[in-house]
Amino acid sequence: MIHARVLGDALRECLSEDPRVVIMGEDIADPYGGAFKVTKGLSTEFPDRVRTTPISEAGITGTAAGLALSGYRPVVEVMFGDFLTLTFDQIVNHITKYPSMSAGQATCPVIVRTPMGGGRGYGPTHSQSLEKYFLGIPHLRVLAASTLQDPLEMFRTLLDEDDAALVIEHKLLYPRQHPEDLGALIVRRPIGESGFPTVRISAVPAGDCSLTIAAYGHTAVMVAQLVDRLAVEEEIFVELVVPTQISPLDWQPIEESVSTTGALLTVEEGTRGWSWGSEVAARIHHSCFSALRAPVEVLASASDIIPSARQLEDRMLVGVSDIEGAIRRSA
Amino acid sequence: MTYLVTISDAELFELAGADLRVDALARTAELRLLGSPAETVDERRYRQMFGIRRFEQTLLDLFDEGLLSGTTHCCIGQEADAVGVIEHLRPDDHVFSNHRCHGHYLARTGDARGLLAEIMGRADGVCAGVGGSQHLSTPGFTSNGVLGGTVANAAGIAMAAQLAHSDAISVVFVGDGALGEGIVYETLNLAGLWQLPLLVVCENNGWAQSTPQRDNLSGSIEDRFQAFGFPVRSVATTDVRVVADIAGQEVAATRGAGPRALVIETYRLCHHSKNDDNRPEEEVAARWEQEPLSVHEGRVGGPARSRIEQEVELAIAELVTEFREDGS
Numbered sequence: 001m002i003h004a005r006v007l008g009d010a011l012r013e014c015l016s017e018d019p020r021v022v023i024m025g026e027d028i029a030d031p032y033g034g035a036f037k038v039t040k041g042l043s044t045e046f047p048d049r050v051r052t053t054p055i056s057e058a059g060i061t062g063t064a065a066g067l068a069l070s071g072y073r074p075v076v077e078v079m080f081g082d083f084l085t086l087t088f089d090q091i092v093n094h095i096t097k098y099p100s101m102s103a104g105q106a107t108c109p110v111i112v113r114t115p116m117g118g119g120r121g122y123g124p125t126h127s128q129s130l131e132k133y134f135l136g137i138p139h140l141r142v143l144a145a146s147t148l149q150d151p152l153e154m155f156r157t158l159l160d161e162d163d164a165a166l167v168i169e170h171k172l173l174y175p176r177q178h179p180e181d182l183g184a185l186i187v188r189r190p191i192g193e194s195g196f197p198t199v200r201i202s203a204v205p206a207g208d209c210s211l212t213i214a215a216y217g218h219t220a221v222m223v224a225q226l227v228d229r230l231a232v233e234e235e236i237f238v239e240l241v242v243p244t245q246i247s248p249l250d251w252q253p254i255e256e257s258v259s260t261t262g263a264l265l266t267v268e269e270g271t272r273g274w275s276w277g278s279e280v281a282a283r284i285h286h287s288c289f290s291a292l293r294a295p296v297e298v299l300a301s302a303s304d305i306i307p308s309a310r311q312l313e314d315r316m317l318v319g320v321s322d323i324e325g326a327i328r329r330s331a
Numbered sequence: 332m333t334y335l336v337t338i339s340d341a342e343l344f345e346l347a348g349a350d351l352r353v354d355a356l357a358r359t360a361e362l363r364l365l366g367s368p369a370e371t372v373d374e375r376r377y378r379q380m381f382g383i384r385r386f387e388q389t390l391l392d393l394f395d396e397g398l399l400s401g402t403t404h405c406c407i408g409q410e411a412d413a414v415g416v417i418e419h420l421r422p423d424d425h426v427f428s429n430h431r432c433h434g435h436y437l438a439r440t441g442d443a444r445g446l447l448a449e450i451m452g453r454a455d456g457v458c459a460g461v462g463g464s465q466h467l468s469t470p471g472f473t474s475n476g477v478l479g480g481t482v483a484n485a486a487g488i489a490m491a492a493q494l495a496h497s498d499a500i501s502v503v504f505v506g507d508g509a510l511g512e513g514i515v516y517e518t519l520n521l522a523g524l525w526q527l528p529l530l531v532v533c534e535n536n537g538w539a540q541s542t543p544q545r546d547n548l549s550g551s552i553e554d555r556f557q558a559f560g561f562p563v564r565s566v567a568t569t570d571v572r573v574v575a576d577i578a579g580q581e582v583a584a585t586r587g588a589g590p591r592a593l594v595i596e597t598y599r600l601c602h603h604s605k606n607d608d609n610r611p612e613e614e615v616a617a618r619w620e621q622e623p624l625s626v627h628e629g630r631v632g633g634p635a636r637s638r639i640e641q642e643v644e645l646a647i648a649e650l651v652t653e654f655r656e657d658g659s
Contacts, residue, residue: 063487066488100461101468102468
């Protein structure tokens with residue numbers, strides 16, 4: 001089954017299991033079923049609780065906040081991650097503040113899901129990976145879905161908790177087969193403090209790897225394929241560590257891996273600087289200083305807007321060859 | 332006589348019929364500020380407005396003394412709105428307020444102790460001192476100091492009532508200044524479209540912080556709501572009876588139905604926050620002639636008025652004395 005369908009089925013399951021779940025978003029109702037078809041069929045099955053909305057990201061997110069304050073579990077679909085900027089005030093000054101500034105009397109567990117990412121030639125305002133602006137917001141969980149994780153497990157865990165969450169998806173993963181075929185690779189999925197799994201992938205036992213790569217979402221899927229190819233073709237052994245929750249982060253799996261491999265490369269599709277990788281590097285330089293053979297390498301896209309022309313976009317975004325080059329330098 | 336009634340969250344949640352998380356904090360309803368069914372409606376309204384007025388004047392005094400820190404936004408002159416609207420609400424209705432929320436909170440809860448403790452930064456404050464003057468939260472009441480977004484939050488609470496097939500309503504107080512925020516119009520559109528039981532009460536005091544309405548508002552306030560299909564009532568008054576009569580009709584009409592707007596033209600007699608009033612003195616002085624207490628006081632007999640005023644003064648003085656001693 002493709003990733004978009006797996007996500008949609010997970011949401012359907014949540015709607016069936018939990019009468020508090022309400023899904024809102026632009027163009028999500030049938031027959032259209034959302035810009036990326038994730039919610040296809042849901043409004044027919046649950047007409048009261050799956051609502052297509054006007055083009056009002058702030059208004060929808062703010063309304064979801066009120067629902068959440070009243071005990072409902074709203075899930076907001078923001079059509080493109082780029083439009084998250086319009087929800088920023090609600091997330092920073094309303095949704096994540098009500099529980100903390102009421103000293104725990106209120107809960108406001110809004111889930112916002114949105115597709116990030118380029119590679120489709122959609123240009124500067126429909127291709128970005130803007131999650132770095134949401135990392136570190138107090139009382140917000142930021143999660144990255146991919147074909148390496150089970151979205152139903154992720155949504156169920158979120159529905160069991162009372163925290164607000166931003167779930168980022170990736171356009172390029174929607175049509176991809178789910179789960180990812182990892183062949184003979186060794187895969188572990190320990191659940192960390194966050195309550196979510198960190199996926200650890202390698203071709204050989206971690207003790208025989210010479211580099212740790214931390215990545216999430218579509219980037220992690222790209223790296224997973226490299227892990228296999230470089231092992232088979234060139235006997236370069238790396239361990240890929242893929243957190244489900246990227247902020248706050250479960251440090252233990254990354255630190256454990258780096259302690260063994262002695263080197264770390266982080267990869268993300270967002271623009272370089274002040275990023276997820278920067279924070280990971282800062283932490284690991286302190287916590288694993290004695291284990292590191294070399295400084296942590298942080299790989300991200302160019303600090304620029306995303307051009308529409310495909311060849312310009314390819315040059316700007318982090319791609320397989322960039323990652324492969326960084327692995328060869330570090331492993 | 333017992334004046335203080337302690338209401339646990341559990342009881343309040345039960346009253347509100349809401350399935351929300353309960354914690355150990357207890358609210359205290361100060362009956363000397365809230366009134367009782369034993370007194371006349373006019374007496375109770377006078378008591379509540381006088382209580383809000385004296386509470387806020389006391390706050391300003393405590394600021395001057397240096398006992399309070401941070402900032403605060405008083406509603407002196409606008410008390411009739413809070414009292415006249417909120418008296419019609421049930422425990423399962425919800426009130427969303429803004430930075431200027433003390434009057435709304437006191438009219439809703441009577442919790443002078445929790446509010447003063449909150450503003451003084453005490454652990455026994457309604458939000459344990461975290462929220463402070465403009466971020467209050469208790470079952471049936473929420474306020475936030477960022478303007479406009481609260482209208483969307485209130486619409487969500489109305490949507491929750493609609494989904495639960497309840498006839499509870501959601502009331503949001505906004506000032507005319509907040510009408511500059513874009514999310515307000517996104518929400519009016521949504522609330523109209525989905526016919527949410529939302530009553531928007533616009534307290535139009537003519538000034539957005541220091542900017543007069545002529546410099547920040549185009550068109551008419553009423554037209555804004557009408558454009559989204561809201562029935563709109565508009566009244567220019569500081570008379571609590573007039574506010575209460577209209578608000579009673581509006582609250583009833585919102586139950587189990589769609590959104591409405593009530594625009595009350597009023598006036599803020601105090602600073603926006605503290606020491607930041609640059610309005611013409613003669614304009615403010617003229618408005619003191621129509622302030623809500625003097626408009627209403629003739630309807631309460633002299634002895635009753637004295638008794639009410641003494642009880643309110645004593646209730647506030649007791650709190651201040653207690654907190655002063657705790658702090659010394």
